[in-house]
Each structure stands twice: as C-alpha cells, then as structure tokens.
Amino acid sequence: MAVHFDQLPSPGGPPPVPDDLEKELYLRLVRAATIDPEMGKHVPEFAPDVLMVPATYVGRGVAMHFDIDSLGVSWEEASRMGLANLRNLRDEVETMHFDGAEVAVLTGGMFTASRALVFNTVLRESLHVENPPFGCLVAMPARDVLLVHVLRDQTMLKALYLLITTATNMFSTRPGSVSPHVYYVTNEDWHQVTDYSTGELHLRAVSQLEDAAQRLGVTDTAA
Structure with missing residues (x-):
C-alpha cells in the first residue's frame, strides 16, 4: 500500500x-x-x-x-x-560500505527522515561533522531512515551509486515512503540529483555538485 x-x-x-x-x-x-x-x-x-x-x-x-x-x-x-x-531526537547510526565508499544509515524512529529538516544538527550530533566543505549526498526514502554520504574524496561516485540503489529499494519496500531521490546538500541548500520523470534514472546537472566533484578530482560525474 x-x-x-x-x-x-x-x-x-x-x-x-x-x-x-x-x-x-x-x-x-x-x-x-x-x-x-x-x-x-x-x-x-x-x-x-x-x-x-x-x-x-x-x-x-x-x-x-x-x-x-x-x-x-x-x-x-x-x-x-x-x-x-x-x-532533540537521537539517531542510531550504522555504516554501509561499497568499494571504499561509506554511507551513514540513520534510524531510530518514525521521524528520522524528517530530521533532514534539521540537517546541520544531524551532521554535528550524529555524524560529528561541522560544515563539510564539499557538501553531502542525502536520501530520505522512508519515514524511519536517513542516508548520508559526506563528500571527502573520489569515492563520491561509488557513494552516489550506493545511495541511488538503496534509496529506490527502501522507497518501494519500507512503510511510509517519502522520496526515492538523492539530493546534494550544501550551505543548507537542497538540490535534487536524481530524476525518474521519464520512467528511467537520469542525473540532473547540479552545478554545485559538479564544482565539488572537480575540487575532489572527480572528472566523470555521469559515471
């Protein structure tokens, strides 16, 4: 349902x-x-x-x-x-790994995905990160889960792949679906990265993400 x-x-x-x-x-x-x-x-x-x-x-x-x-x-x-x-809520944090990339999996309650609204608090208190200079890739596929990758190096492409596959799976299988998309978050601005409007996956051109990728030495953001 x-x-x-x-x-x-x-x-x-x-x-x-x-x-x-x-x-x-x-x-x-x-x-x-x-x-x-x-x-x-x-x-x-x-x-x-x-x-x-x-x-x-x-x-x-x-x-x-x-x-x-x-x-x-x-x-x-x-x-x-x-x-x-x-x-004031608290998260339970686990980590998914894929070919050197890490994605934090936050759970703990029916408002976990909604903590995207206080994302700086999540970064500081749950992931112990302050003002990540390259931003984050984030997904909130269902009410009780928030997925976060803090951009630090060239593993961002592997993390993006892991986020896409995990988010779409959780969106379709977990109760309380919220969004199948992956977002790029920087300076408190949210930019949608994935697009399924044609029935297939497309990556949107997000200039801020492309700039972060270049600074990290990633040249093929369409990979």
Whole structure:
C-alpha cells in the first residue's frame, strides 16, 4: 500500500491537539502523492512531491495536522516547535560500505527522515561533522531512515551509486515512503540529483555538485 496507517489523517475530523505542543509537536516529511491534494495545499513543500506537515504521536501512530488553525498557533510557531523537537531526537547510526565508499544509515524512529529538516544538527550530533566543505549526498526514502554520504574524496561516485540503489529499494519496500531521490546538500541548500520523470534514472546537472566533484578530482560525474 502506498499510504500506511500511521500517516492517515483522522477520519472523524482534525486529530486531537496535545496539551503541550512545545514538547509534542514535530514537523514531518510526507510524500505528497499519498495525501489528498486539498489537504496538502495547506502545508509547505520541502522538495518536489515532499511536504512538511505538523505531526504528533497518537498511541503507536502519528497524526498529521493539516489544519494549522486547529493547533491554535501560527505556522511560524508550529514550525519553530516542530523543528526544536526534531533537534532533540537521537539517531542510531550504522555504516554501509561499497568499494571504499561509506554511507551513514540513520534510524531510530518514525521521524528520522524528517530530521533532514534539521540537517546541520544531524551532521554535528550524529555524524560529528561541522560544515563539510564539499557538501553531502542525502536520501530520505522512508519515514524511519536517513542516508548520508559526506563528500571527502573520489569515492563520491561509488557513494552516489550506493545511495541511488538503496534509496529506490527502501522507497518501494519500507512503510511510509517519502522520496526515492538523492539530493546534494550544501550551505543548507537542497538540490535534487536524481530524476525518474521519464520512467528511467537520469542525473540532473547540479552545478554545485559538479564544482565539488572537480575540487575532489572527480572528472566523470555521469559515471
């Protein structure tokens, strides 16, 4: 199923609002294609086909609050609280290896992918990296996983291949799909690298990524 139980809006109207939004409200990344367009138009887009939605835990599931007014706060306040609570989460980190390349696999909860919204915190606290000069390749294929490769050397092409194959597999097999794409992140800017709009994989020309590759001595970014 494309839509999973934990990310369905409440059938009886807006979900209940927690007593303490400061501690219980999060921002969640959600695949737009799984959401009623009428509901999705009330929340901002993080990337093409990926929405940012205020969300709270309800039992073992997560309720999404598309009607911001029902929370009794402005979007700015909801965003502030949601991001603050995302920063307070902790990740479990493992590493995938492929022909010398390393990709960090972050897991730990149903908001792990959403921690892409506080990516600098993830880098600093989970990967112990500050301001990587060459940027990062990132994927958030499903709600409970975030994949990160910090560019350091010529293994970036191997890492890109590993990210592409892992992200597309997780996107199609894990609950709570978010995005099949790989993104290049630098200076807090997100650039989509992969493109499946024709039904086949194409790599987009991202000038910032091409510049980083050249500085690392990688000449064939289409490999």
